[in-house]
Amino acid sequence: MATWLFDLGNTRLKCAPLAADGGIGEVVALPHREGEVAAQLRQFLPARFDLACVASVSGSALTAQVLATLAAHCPRISVARTQSTFAGLRIAYAQPRKLGVDRFLALLAARRRGGAALVCGVGTAITVDLLDADGRHLGGRIAPSPTLMREALNLRAPHLPVLGGEYHEFAADTEDALASGCDGAAIALIGHSLAAARKQLGTSPALYLHGGGGEVLLAQLPMASWAPTLVLEGLAIWARGAGATAVGADTIRPC
Incomplete structure (x- = not known):
């Protein structure tokens, strides 16, 4: 078939x-x-x-x-x-319908790959989900993505461009400062989540990054594995x- x-x-x-x-x-x-x-x-x-x-x-x-x-x-x-249990995965949400199906499927793929994992999707939103080595979803976070942050800033302050700029720790022009601030917020969220996951699990989980806005963050997250097809998997x-x-x-x- x-x-x-x-x-x-x-x-x-x-x-x-x-x-x-x-x-x-x-x-x-x-x-x-x-x-x-x-x-x-x-x-x-x-x-x-x-x-x-x-x-x-x-x-x-x-x-x-x-x-x-x-x-x-x-x-x-x-x-x-989204289902509460499937293929060895057990999600944390009491109401499965509230967990986006993309997050559910990415967790399924991470579960199949084996071991504990922190699964981060970067699209319109950033989603961060923690999975232990036994297939238990331990919960997650949702925040605006860098793209959405810049679009929101542009709506309130049209002189701030939606596109352009490169990441620097301390930028010397507006475009770079916007890229550095919005990308930096995502990087900080993922880094903080990874540190919290290590503390909770007692070991370092694999870090999987997927979604259309994820690849640009890889240079600042060398510990991450790029997994663009995770939802399809x-x-x-x-x-x-x-x-x-x-x-x-x-x-x-x-x-």
């Missing part, structure tokens, strides 16, 4: 086929704009496949547009939902672990 995986975020749609070994095939990343995503998908999707597994943290209108496009290509679509685990037919999934059968 041919299965495709779709990770719909706030700025990009990542897609990959589920490989025969249970991993993910070649990943395609599409910066999406409402009204254009259908045409972009049609350019590379096969005419027909059997199952689409979708994880979305995007708005309902864009999600509906993606689902409608996929319905023209496959007879079954399963939308992933988790979606692959969910798909082959009966998640696509579980109570936690919404299954759509197009006519």
Whole structure:
């Protein structure tokens, strides 16, 4: 059965086929704009496949547009939902629906990689989640990403640019100061979380960084592993672990 995986975020749609070994095939990343995503998908999707597994943290209108496009290509679509326990992972939230599905799937992937982990996603928000070596999610943090910080500053002070600048410990112009301050806030949050995780666990967890804004932080976080496909990896685990037919999934059968 041919299965495709779709990770719909706030700025990009990542897609990959589920490989025969249970991993993910070649990943395609599409910066999406409402009204254009259908045409972009049609350019590379096969005419027909059997199952689409979708994880979305995007708005309902864009999600509906993606689902409608996929319905023209496959007879079954399963939308992933956060579950309290799955594949050896136990999340900390008493109400699973409050934990974003992207965080849930990234934790699944970290659990499969083994050992304790601090999983950090950098997109519209920064999310930080701690996982112990036994698969227990110990909770996390959410904060604005550097991109969102700069956009918010620009809204209140339009002379402060949204883009530009490079990271310096002490910057000598406005663009660099903005990049240094906003990136530095994210770096400090992740660094503080890693130190707190070491203290709580009694050992140093692996640090995984993913999301569209994560790569720029790597130079200041040399201990981090860059894991850009972590959510898709988790979606692959969910798909082959009966998640696509579980109570936690919404299954759509197009006519």
